[in-house]
Amino acid sequence: MSDLTANDNPIPSVETTNGSSLEDAKNTVVNSKLPSSSTARLTSSIDASAAANAVKNHPITQSVTNGPVAENIKEQHAKTANEFSNLSASRTTPATPAATGQQLTHYHSFFSSLLSWNNPRASGIAYLSIVLFIFAARYLDILRYAMKLTWVTLAITVAAEAAGKALFSTGFTSQIRPRKYYTVRKETLDSFMGDVTELINFFVIESQRIVFAENLLASGAAFVGAFLSYYLIKVVPFWGLTLISTSVIFLTPLIYKANQELIDHHIKNASDVINSQTEQVKQLASHHAARATETTKQYAGEYAAKAQEMIGSRSRSVSPTITKAEPAPIKKENIPAYKSEDFPAAPKEEFKSVPATSSEQEPLIAT
Incomplete structure (x- = not known):
């Protein structure tokens, strides 16, 4: 007598088939427990997983993912990530302060490491990114495409939400809505604002260091760049001038680093020639100055002697000379002759004073 009932489904024995008994048992259990629609979805997912595993385990796929090309790509990716990490770690405050004694920003170290090509992959990617951005700003209407992307995104989300509510009483957009809207943490915002402040101060400090010639070579290079830009802006558009400036800033240190010995040798020779010519x-x-000084002293002495001679001769001509005056001739005129009898006789007695009377004397003090 059998123990099976009408509602029981028999499960085949594991030993009855060659290699497919477990698969048949699984299919039997699945078919007995799940409805037809769920069974179809499960079967399709199992088939898709099996196909993915088959593609993944295929020899061609294994040769591509584990071959030398893939290994090289992984190695280069690891080196690039390492260089970007080193570039990010270089953002430290320099130990050498400015000429005024104040500390520089950590962006001084960052841009120094970036432009010196100490991390060539990071510097090259940064240069190419800036060049692509310049060309995109020149040939692509970025603002228009941004507005188009905005209205297309809003149209899709609104239409999906409206269609879902109309057909299924539940919007499709609301189904993918996050449980909690994304926000920016205060710590992240403070860190970002601190970096922006440091970046602004970097440009402010560097402009002042260039203007006040703290580094003569940097100020001279800035002068040459500004002088050439003044004339190039008349014939070259702004985007072209920006591209030229970016290429000069990035590629000049690279060229110097690649040919440092040759450039240093020529710079040393030029410096020696300039120093010798300067000497x-x-x-x-100094020789001409000494000769000019001697000549000036000689002419000054001659002119001083001539001036003294002229002054002496003028003083002798102006001052009167002492000469013996000859007596003037006496003119003889007819003067009548006088005799002594013609004059009165001289008195022989002294003069006698007449005494004054008292009535004639005036009082000394008037009363």
Whole structure:
């Protein structure tokens, strides 16, 4: 007598088939427990998983993912990530302060490491990114495409929500809505604002260091760039001038780093020639200055002697000379002759004073 009932489904024995008994048992259990629609979905997912595993385990796929090309790509990706990490870690405050004694920003170290090509992959990617952005700003209407992306996104979300509520009483957009809207943490915002402040101060400090010639070579290079830009802006558009400036800023250190020995050798030779010529000019200038001083002293002495001689001769011509005056001739005129009898006789007695009377005397003090 059998123990099976009408509602029981028999499960085949594991030993009855060759290799497919477990698969048949699984299918039997699944078919007996799940409805037809769920069974179809499960079967399709199992088939898709099996197909994915088959593609993944295929020899061609294994040769591509584990071959030398893939290994090289992984190695380069690891090196690039490492260089970006080093570039990010270089944002430290420099130990050497400015000429005024104040500390520089950590962006001084960052841009110094970026432009010196100490991390070539990171510097190259940064340069290419800036160049692509310049070309995109020139040939692509970025603002128009941004507005188009905005209205297309809103149209899709609104239409999906409206269609879902009309057909299924539940909007499709609300189904993918996050449980909690994304927000920016205060710590992240403070860190971002701190970086922005440091970046602004970097440009402010560097502009002042260039203007006040703290580094003569940097100020000279800035002068040459500004001078050439003044004339190039008349014939070159702004985006072209920006591209030229970016290429000069990034590629000049790279060229110097690749040919450092040759460039240093020529710079040393040029410096020696300039120093020797400068020394010769100094010696020649000092020689001519000494000769000019001697000539000036000689002419000054001659003119002083001539001036003294002229002053002496003028004083002798102006001052009167002492000469012996000859007596003037006496003119003889007819003067009548006088005799002593013609004059009265001289008195022989002294003069006698007449005494004054008292009535004639006036009082000394008037009463």
